[in-house]
Amino acid sequence: MALRLYLMRHGETEWSLSGQHTGRVDIPLTVHGEHEARQLGQRLRAINFEQVWVSPLQRARQTCELAGCGEHAQSEADLTEWDNGDYEGHTHADVSREHPDWNLFRDGCPNGESPDQISARADRLIERLKQLDGNIALFSHSHFGRVLGVRWIGLPVQTGQHFILHTASLSVLCFQHERVDEPAIEAWNS
Template sequence: MITLYLVRHGETLWNVEGKMQGWNDSPLTEKGIRQAQKLGERLKNINFDVIYSSPIGRALKTAELVKGFKNTPLVLDDGLKEIKLGPWEGKSIQELKEEEPEQFNNFWHEPHLYYFQGAETFKDVRERTHKAIDSILSRNKDKKVLIVTHTIALKSIMSKFEHRPIKNLWAPPRIHQTSLTVVKIDDDNNCEIIKYADTSHLDEVKRDNITAV
């Protein structure tokens, strides 16, 4: 049995400003740092065998804060990156609503139809993240593994365990900042979702419908 603890990064500056990040990056806010610290406190008694993180700064910083002073190995994995948004990166939600209304709508409401030149599709992200998870599962039998990643990457990973099609990727639950998802997988690849996007370690959670990724 392997147990995966899947986490989204903490709040960033561009999350607050409503800008799309993708493979680009912005720093954690003071709130984002507190979120990661609170999650670290929640998980302090779990002896993780290894931590895997997206190499993008906001995820890596979150992983480091959750890790704290433990000697747990921290491995960077490109397969855990957020969706690559290409020309959309650094643009605000309002700009994209006005400039690319059809694909903006597809991105948030019809993800199986989303396509933009220079960017990844949701199918690309699903294939990349599933490959990364298969590798992690094969190398970590009977271990506790912490994975720090991003909204769409985490949703894509969970689609593997839920058998969820891409067109339903945005269906609840919402992946809030530093939310915790726990999945147990046995040697026959049977899985049990123990927690999904749990935020009980946070004082408050933003409830808006659309946020930057």
């Protein structure tokens, strides 16, 4: 069976609602985020997953569990969100006041991950995933998911700024014509 990656972003948190950069801080879903995760589970019900990988952060783990995929989920550190370093908890507007031209996907974060570092992490994960077959569920985060998507199709990490992922969204990464040299995105931010 050909490899198909089902990439899910976690449900709403207080910080995703307020627009604060949420990297490594380990915060739970809101009540609405829990509802989103259950709705996501309704969409996943008909899919048989060979494996389920989940970020170790609780917002992703909660989403995985509430979506009905937690029983056999494996924690995967490479699915963790972009390390925002000094910008953790700040909004884009906060950062822009001091650095008007700042762009996460181009500049990274001081004392956090650079674009090269997160790109290397995504590439490492992709190489491991390409060794698998069948439907694989990945529960992750907004910025890392965007990087994973663009690196899957061979684009530079900076392109990720153009690929939005809403809370509890579903994206599908696959191979066109089942050829590993033709990576494709079948669905995005659904």
